[in-house]
Amino acid sequence: MELNRAVAENIKRIRKSKKLSMERLAAESGVSRSMLGRIERGEANPSVAILGKLALALKVPAEILLENDEFQPLQLVRELDTRPVRLDGGKAVLRPSFPYDEMTRQENFFLDLYISAHYAPEVSVPGCVCHATVLSGSVGLTAEGERFQLLERDALRFAADRTYQFENMSNSTARLLLSYRYLK
Structure with a gap:
């Protein structure tokens, strides 16, 4: 999976699991609502500083936001x-x-x-x-x-x-x- 897409899905999943609206996460992290929206849609490549702010507001380690399972359902082994x-x-x-x-x-x-x-x-x-x-x-x-x-x-x-x-x-x-x- 592309890293931007993985970051987007991780942030959205964690935000929803903590029952935070985008507005609330934006306010708590100091990241604008529009930038957060672009990140969650995979349209923006967030800087390390922004990822750090989001991780802090979500109360998770920053590396969790970067997790990328790389699971490929189709695999051929000869x-x-x-x-x-x-x-x-x-x-x-x-x-x-x-x-x-x-x-x-x-x-x-x-x-x-x-x-x-x-x-x-x-x-x-x-x-x-x-x-x-x-x-x-x-x-x-x-x-x-x-x-x-x-x-x-x-x-x-x-x-x-x-x-x-x-x-x-x-x-x-x-x-x-x-x-x-x-x-x-």
């Missing part, structure tokens, strides 16, 4: 652009699908388990949840003290901040999609 990690003596391959995204607090991986492969990742941060979906094959999954046998298109959600592991239970490669969600 397999050739990712680097796989070989595990379990090369019998397991973990490949990023979508890297960690701060806005969604999520990341995704493909996991290929060749015949007799095991994958026991490190325990994740507190509050992390994994959604494991079997794309092909049969997988033994031990999570939260229980063992599950998942078949093609089966899915299981479990706490990834505890010990868990995957094991290929079929006579061919088993493939999974792992989606990790980091709760606030």
